Amino acid sequence: MDGNGRWAKTRGLPRIFGHRAGADAVRRTVEASCELGIPALTLYAFSWENWDRPHDEIHELMGLLEEFLRREEPLLHKYRVQLKAIGRLEGLPENAAKALQQTIARTAHLDHMILTLALSYGGRQEIVDAARRLAELVHAGRLVPEQIDEALFSQQLYTAGLPDPDLIIRTSGEQRLSNFLLWQTSYAEFYVTPKPWPEFTKADLLDAIAEFERRDRRFGKAAAPAGAAG
Numbered sequence: 001m002d003g004n005g006r007w008a009k010t011r012g013l014p015r016i017f018g019h020r021a022g023a024d025a026v027r028r029t030v031e032a033s034c035e036l037g038i039p040a041l042t043l044y045a046f047s048w049e050n051w052d053r054p055h056d057e058i059h060e061l062m063g064l065l066e067e068f069l070r071r072e073e074p075l076l077h078k079y080r081v082q083l084k085a086i087g088r089l090e091g092l093p094e095n096a097a098k099a100l101q102q103t104i105a106r107t108a109h110l111d112h113m114i115l116t117l118a119l120s121y122g123g124r125q126e127i128v129d130a131a132r133r134l135a136e137l138v139h140a141g142r143l144v145p146e147q148i149d150e151a152l153f154s155q156q157l158y159t160a161g162l163p164d165p166d167l168i169i170r171t172s173g174e175q176r177l178s179n180f181l182l183w184q185t186s187y188a189e190f191y192v193t194p195k196p197w198p199e200f201t202k203a204d205l206l207d208a209i210a211e212f213e214r215r216d217r218r219f220g221k222a223a224a225p226a227g228a229a230g
């Protein structure tokens with residue numbers, strides 16, 4: 001979800017107004033995803049590197065997260081959305097962490113869609129944390145290095161149990177992953193729209209899905225010969 005700051009700047013507004021408009025886009029996108037039957041939606045809300053932003057902006061973003069969770073929880077119940085969070089969550093301020101844990105607990109039984117918020121999240125940090133846990137298991141004699149394969153490694157990631165994403169959408173034109181789901185995106189399709197996140201609508205989501213459906217996903221295999229079935 002990129003472009004909140006630039007969206008505000010072009011209107012002569014402080015960056016927080018962009019983040020507030022971004023929260024409205026989150027609500028729209030969650031609703032649209034539920035209506036379209038998307039089973040899992042992951043939103044990159046706050047990166048590990050975002051901690052280097054000015055203190056005031058971080059404070060406002062964390063306040064907005066708490067406010068958003070309290071305000072939008074009825075929406076999660078209405079659409080039967082289970083909330084999850086991935087990242088180094090222990091670094092979140094107490095109030096935001098509490099709101100997050102409460103909403104996660106109260107939506108744990110809901111099963112129409114899984115909404116995952118990536119918070120204090122970095123893909124490299126996630127891989128390092130997984131490697132550390134595996135090293136601890138080996139050290140404790142509960143695992144031998146030969147047992148470590150892709151499946152076992154995946155189980156140590158914050159996303160354990162979640163499907164790998166099929167489609168990554170990035171707003172506001174930047175063509176990079178910015179430390180998002182590095183392991184999980186190895187064969188994801190990438191879609192970039194020039195629109196800033198606060199302007200992202202259901203129609204844009206449908207455009208992204210239509211483009212995704214036109215992609216030929218081969219997962220490293222050779223293309224099927226012309227005229228072959230499947």
Ligand code: IPE
Pocket residue numbers: 001002003004005006007022045046047050061172197
């Ligand atoms: C994305 O918008 C929201 C967060 C990272 C929290 P930005 O704040 O990155 O907006 P730009 O990139 O400055 O326009």
Ligand code: MG
Pocket residue numbers: 002003004
């Ligand atoms: Mg940005």
